[in-house]
Amino acid sequence: MLPNSLNKVAKQVLTHVPFYLQLRASKIFILSLFVWLLIFYYCRISLWRDPHSAFFQDRHVYELDYSLHREREAWHFISQHNSGIDPPDYVKSGGTPTACIAMVTVRRDSDHYFEASIGSMLEGLDERERQALYLSILFADTDPRVHPSWDQKWVGRLVDAADTYNVSEGQLQHLQDLERDKNFYEKGVFDYIYALRTCQEVNAPYTIIFEDDIILATGWFLKTLKALPDISQRNQQPRNPWIYLRLFYTETSLGWSDSDMAYSNMPLIFGLLMLSTFSSLMVLRRTRFERLHLDTLSIVVISMVCVPAFTALVYMAGKYNLMPLQGVVEMNKFGCCTQGLVFPRESVDGLIDFLTARGHGQTDSMIEEYADQSQLTRYALAPPQLQHVGLKSSRNNLDINTQSTWAFWFETNDAAKLRKEHAALLEDDEVKRMLNI
Secondary structure (H helix, E strand, C coil): CCCHHHHHHHHHHHHHHHHHHHCHHHHHHHHHHHHHHHHHHHHHHHCCCCCCCCCCCCCCCCCCCHHHHHHHHHHHHHHHHCCCCCCCCCCCCCCCCCEEEEEEECCCCCCCCHHHHHHHHHCCCCHHHHHCEEEEEEECCCCHHHCCCCCCHHHHHHCCEEECCCCCHHHHHHHHHHHHCCCHHHHHHHHHHHHHHHHHHHCCCEEEEECCCEEECCCHHHHHHHHHHHHHHHCCCCCCCEEEEECCCCHHHCCCCCCCHHHHCHHHHHHHHHHHHHHHHHHHHCCCCHHHCCCHHHHHHHHHHHHHHHHHHHHHHCHHHHCCCCEEEECCCCCCCCCEEEEEHHHHHHHHHHHHHHCCCCHHHHHHHHHHHHCCEEEEEECCCEEECCCCCCCCCCHHHHHHCCCCCHHHCCHHHHHHHHHHHCCCHHHHHHCCC
16 A cells, blocks of 8 residues: 555646646647557568667568579479470570679588579570670589589589689698688688689679579679669779679668767757757747647657657668668678679789788678778679578578578569569660670
8 A cells, every 4th residue: 555645646646637638738748659659560560671670570580582482483493404304495605795603612511502593593584694694613512522413414504614623633632621621711712712713714894703502583684784884984983993793782781880970979969859849849939830829848748758759760760771772882881791792804803812812711801801902992782682591501600690691671572573674674775785785
């Protein structure tokens, strides 16, 4: 039981509740609370994909949707061309490819993604697109026979070049030692250099390096070709060269940061909004809006309670929900990882020299270090054109790290819409020029 004094206070408050509810300030507060809760509920059911949103839900965000659709298409495509009886005819690279694609693949202990990666890369390509691509596969097990796709019929039918290491006996022995010791930091760098050099020999204007645990969206190649002239126009001056176009990035790295004025000055923004609202309403009350009967208490509630509450919702929504990337964007920071990078031919030799000199480390971090040192611009194509489905790493990486390497909106792609966009891009004059048509 409450003490008698508290009982009296409670009774007095309750007797005054009807009076308080009649106040304009109370009505404004209740209405604002109702609207705020409606918006909050909407945000919970609509803005849950942004990993930096207060409404983020990891329970369903890693579920495959569009990737499963593409995986089914990829497996059907691979199985057709792996048939022992009457496989479909297939056109491979022409004499002057626009891009050389290199993919390094190794046997995995559990899930195997390689076939789906190649299938989703090639399925749906127009013959003109396929002729503009030169596809090279490096089977990076020192004994390639352990790889389940080695000697599969579809490899020779679909891929322009597929082989294992062409190195000296001494180098092969060293690679076997690295493989036995699970020294992925050195062997991974060697493999990346090997892939880059392979494409340099093809002499294509662009080199694309893919990892072997991805799913690509329909139309990925034409959208890439459409983006490249945009980059060239931005980099007409030699003082602003570029190193790569990123086809994959994760929104994990794109939350609010100190480089965002709205985030680093958050207290100031809250204060300015509250002060400006209070000042404006006080001025308006004395002029033409006098009939609104905004008393001082109502203005205080609006300025000091409602405004900061709704402003907080904006921050809670998450930066990427508010400002999603679109088209070709600079991404000199926060870009991750090496699932799909497009390099102009002229930037590759310098990168090879840098990686060779370092010889050991995380390839993605080393590429970023080289770009910083050489003042090379990095771009990304938004939205991402591929998904990283390899949630089990081939390099003994932690599951939490591989899960963070995820394109959180990729699974919302609409297959029919992407097919229409692909068909439209085939008629684009700029794309035709890139395809050498």
